[in-house]
Amino acid sequence: MEFTLEDISAQEFERRRELFGPLADSVRELIDAVIRTEVDEDIVHDAHAQIVSVVESLRTRQIEGSFGVRHTADMKGMPWGNAVIGLRNAVAPPLQLTRQDNGLVTTDFTLGAAYEGPPGCVHGGVCAMVLDHVLGQAGSADDVPCYTGTLTMRYLRPTPLGRLHAEAIIAERDGRKKIVRGAISDAHGETVTAEGVFIVPKDWAGVMPETPRPPAR
Amino acid sequence: MEFTLEDISAQEFERRRELFGPLADSVRELIDAVIRTEVDEDIVHDAHAQIVSVVESLRTRQIEGSFGVRHTADMKGMPWGNAVIGLRNAVAPPLQLTRQDNGLVTTDFTLGAAYEGPPGCVHGGVCAMVLDHVLGQAGSADDVPCYTGTLTMRYLRPTPLGRLHAEAIIAERDGRKKIVRGAISDAHGETVTAEGVFIVPKDWAGVMPETPRPPAR
Numbered sequence: 001m002e003f004t005l006e007d008i009s010a011q012e013f014e015r016r017r018e019l020f021g022p023l024a025d026s027v028r029e030l031i032d033a034v035i036r037t038e039v040d041e042d043i044v045h046d047a048h049a050q051i052v053s054v055v056e057s058l059r060t061r062q063i064e065g066s067f068g069v070r071h072t073a074d075m076k077g078m079p080w081g082n083a084v085i086g087l088r089n090a091v092a093p094p095l096q097l098t099r100q101d102n103g104l105v106t107t108d109f110t111l112g113a114a115y116e117g118p119p120g121c122v123h124g125g126v127c128a129m130v131l132d133h134v135l136g137q138a139g140s141a142d143d144v145p146c147y148t149g150t151l152t153m154r155y156l157r158p159t160p161l162g163r164l165h166a167e168a169i170i171a172e173r174d175g176r177k178k179i180v181r182g183a184i185s186d187a188h189g190e191t192v193t194a195e196g197v198f199i200v201p202k203d204w205a206g207v208m209p210e211t212p213r214p215p216a217r
Numbered sequence: 218m219e220f221t222l223e224d225i226s227a228q229e230f231e232r233r234r235e236l237f238g239p240l241a242d243s244v245r246e247l248i249d250a251v252i253r254t255e256v257d258e259d260i261v262h263d264a265h266a267q268i269v270s271v272v273e274s275l276r277t278r279q280i281e282g283s284f285g286v287r288h289t290a291d292m293k294g295m296p297w298g299n300a301v302i303g304l305r306n307a308v309a310p311p312l313q314l315t316r317q318d319n320g321l322v323t324t325d326f327t328l329g330a331a332y333e334g335p336p337g338c339v340h341g342g343v344c345a346m347v348l349d350h351v352l353g354q355a356g357s358a359d360d361v362p363c364y365t366g367t368l369t370m371r372y373l374r375p376t377p378l379g380r381l382h383a384e385a386i387i388a389e390r391d392g393r394k395k396i397v398r399g400a401i402s403d404a405h406g407e408t409v410t411a412e413g414v415f416i417v418p419k420d421w422a423g424v425m426p427e428t429p430r431p432p433a434r
Contacts, residue, residue, distance in 0.1 A: 002336055002337075003336060004336070019258060019261055020251070020261070022265055023251055023261055023264060023265045023268070024251055026265055026268040026269050026272065027244070027247055027248055027251055027268060029268075029269075029272045030244055030247070030268055030271060030272050030275075030307075031244055031248075031306070031307045031308060033271075033272045033275040033276050033279065034237070034240055034241055034244055034275065034305055034306075034307060035283070035284050035297075035298045035303070035305050035306055036276075036279040036280050036283075036284065037275040037276065037278070037279045038278045038279055038280060039274065039275055039277055039278050039279075041236060043274055043275070043277075044236055044237070044240055044275075045236075046274070047240060047271045047274060047275055048239055048240045048243055050267055050270075050271050051240070051243040051244060051246075051247055051268075051271060052243050052246075053267075054247060054250075054264045054267050054268060055243065055246045055247050055250045057256065057260055057263070057264060058247075058250040058251065058254040058256055058260070058261075058264055059250050059253075059254065060256055060260075061254065061255045061256050062250065062253040062254050062255055062256075063253050063255060065330070065337070065378075066252070066253075066329070066330035066333045066336070066337060066378055067252050067253065067330055067333060068333075068336040068337065069335065069336045080252075081252045081330055081331075081333050082333065082334060082340065083331065083332050083333060083334060083340040083342065083343050084334075084340060084342055086252070086333075088251055088252050089248070089251075089252055089330075089331055089333075090247075090248045090251060090307075090331075091248060091308050091331045091332065112283070113282070113283035113284055113298055113306075114298075114300065114306055114307075114308045115300050115308065116283045116284060116285075116298050116299065116300060116303075116306075117299060117300060117301075118286065119219055119220060119221070119283070119285040119286045120219075120282070120283060120285065123299065123300040123301060123346070123349075123350070124349045124350075124353065124365050124368075125300065125301055125345065125346030125347065125348075125349030125350050126300050126346060128342065128345035128346055128348075128349050128368065128370075129340070129342030129343060129345055129346040130342065131342075131345075132340075132341045132342030132345050132370075133340070133341075133342050136341065147372070148341050148370075148372045149371070149372060150369060150370060150371050150372070151341075151345065151369070151370045151372070152367060152368070152369040152370075153345075153349075153365075153367060153368045153369075154366070154367050155364070155365045155366060155367070155368070161282075161283055
């Protein structure tokens with residue numbers, strides 16, 4: 001597993017962000033439109049032909065394999081291919097996370113037709129995907145790296161499509177384990193709660209904070 | 218939560234499948250190309266303009282809200298908007314599941330750049346999303362409906378992007394609970410295992426089989 005350093009200026013970073021952000025956003029719109037359209041067959045055929053041609057033009061020069069996890073020389077992150085937060089990845093909503101001083105990680109986001117499971121509701125697996133990411137970020141909010149050991153979701157009720165909130169925080173520590181708790185909520189409260197056990201690699205165990213942070217709930 | 222019946226012929230079902238399947242497939246290619254492209258700025262701008270125009274043409278007539286879960290009068294399923302298996306949903310890989318006579322649900326699938334988390338690896342949340350769906354299908358493979366109560370993933374090692382396999386089966390029963398176990402594997406064995414507790418609605422509890430099926434492992 002290798003992280004990629006790209007020696008680019010702040011200006012070049014911005015240029016790429018402004019170039020590829022809107023492109024991926026237009027693809028997010030396209031995903032939604034392909035699910036919901038009711039236009040006549042000839043318009044669908046035209047759309048298909050145009051998309052195939054756009055793909056061809058974009059593929060005339062491309063990287064091998066996946067995007068990877070890149071950062072600039074001054075360690076500005078470019079997780080732009082990430083399936084949950086990736087600026088250039090139209091599969092990603094993308095989530096935008098905020099880390100508070102107490103280690104609480106939060107995100108407000110909207111999930112539309114592309115994330116549906118039961119009618120009108122977010123796919124339970126998409127809830128799990130969001131929670132995996134948010135808990136993972138909360139787990140490393142103390143700057144001690146860790147990887148996901150186990151992750152347990154408790155589905156309280158269906159999560160409606162639309163505006164949602166998710167948050168997570170380190171709730172307990174036990175040796176090299178961090179217990180992280182979090183939830184997805186709609187306007188009426190929690191719909192799915194999650195608990196993750198995150199493991200600190202052996203060579204990092206010495207730097208674990210001794211005092212636990214305040215629990216999330 | 219409402220399921221939608223569409224009174225269409227087998228022929229019309231096929232026509233729609235053949236119309237929208239390739240369209241969504243071209244969008245899957247586009248998602249990948251947008252992540253990986255290294256073409257010049259003017260080509261990206263052209264691509265953006267063309268996608269915006271395609272979206273506009275598809276949106277001239279579209280359904281309100283999400284696709285829902287539809288079926289034909291003879292109960293052929295059209296879960297085409299589903300985030301994991303949806304034919305018309307480019308967020309979905311889409312998974313194609315097979316149910317064996319003993320209730321084992323399996324799927325072989327490929328995850329590319331759009332599903333990346335750690336460099337070269339599947340996002341842990343995407344693994345969770347896949348397992349949620351596969352376990353859910355295995356949970357109702359006995360034709361007794363149930364909903365997901367809890368779902369626990371155990372991450373054994375990173376899951377590489379590429380060709381993968383997932384499967385799940387009802388392993389135990391306990392009153393109105395079904396314990397479903399499953400895993401994602403690559404060519405070298407399991408990467409993530411999962412256990413889900415699925416709950417049978419009260420008015421269905423009477424029809425639960427008394428003899429448990431053989432456990433998955």
